Ligand SMILES: NC(=O)C1=CN([C@@H]2O[C@H](COP(=O)(O)OP(=O)(O)OC[C@H]3O[C@@H](n4cnc5c(N)ncnc54)[C@H](O)[C@@H]3O)[C@@H](O)[C@H]2O)C=CC1
């Protein structure tokens with residue numbers, strides 16, 4: 001999220017890496033080939049085991065060391081007192097760890113994430129991350145959309161230059177792109193899905209790709225980065241009726257509701273310029289039962 005700091009001489013920065021699957025392993029390989037003494041891997045965990053050493057773990061030996069590691073409870077707790085400069089890398093798809101991202105930032109740690117659930121999950125969490133970054137924290141999110149393509153960076157630079165993002169369209173799933181590219185129906189689609197998993201394109205649970213959930217998360221991250229909010233909007237006008245996700249400007253009338261609010265704008269001959277607007281909780285037993293009672297009482301009139 002922050003612009004990358006200029007690489008400058010300094011003491012080693014301790015790295016805690018969560019996740020040793022497709023992405024985590026590839027990162028370890030890159031670290032092993034990097035010869036960069038300022039990045040010192042000190043902690044590695046997968047969902048079952050963890051291993052740590054304040055003196056550092058050679059990335060090339062890290063997976064073997066992990067096999068001998070102690071049991072890991074899946075949490076984002078770190079065995080050392082966090083110090084400024086320490087970096088946590090989340091290469092998992094764990095919701096539990098995503099919930100740790102604001103906490104790590106609060107502790108003064110830098111966070112680098114491939115996990116989309118922190119910025120692409122609950123709004124309060126994404127907002128806290130954005131606020132921590134605005135206050136000087138470091139949050140690397142380049143891997144969350146486009147696997148490192150310069151998408152989020154490009155949006156931020158456009159906005160920093162005063163531009164206003166009016167729309168974004170994209171093919172955002174590598175898995176779906178690969179599954180559909182050239183598929184002629186001769187092979188079982190399930191075999192193709194298995195191959196996408198084997199190639200390391202798919203999410204840990206490939207249903208997240210197949211249902212479009214992964215794309216939804218990415219769209220949410222992009223929308224938040226573009227200063228827009230996603231709403232599922234129903235529209236009825238002379239062109240017909242339609243309903244679907246829309247990325248609205250944050251000050252759009254339909255974007256202003258909170259929680260489970262419904263928010264409806266009505267244009268009419270009378271309300272031509274500015275629509276009549278009605279807003280309030282649009283679901284829940286209390287309001288619904290009250291509406292039923294209203295109608296019952298109306299029957300008595
Ligand atoms: N595969 C890809 O091309 C890309 C993946 N990503 C993201 O990277 C993340 C990882 O993806 P993959 O490596 O493909 O998944 P994977 O399933 O191969 O690896 C996930 C790793 O996380 C570990 N893990 C799960 N919960 C954990 C916890 N609570 N604590 C510690 N470790 C835990 C698992 O044991 C495993 O080692 C996902 O969030 C994915 O969306 C992002 C961009 C591209």
Ligand SMILES: N[C@@H](CC=O)C(=O)O
Nearest residue numbers: 173174175201202203
């Ligand atoms: N499963 C994802 C991986 C990158 O985010 C995809 O297929 O795009």
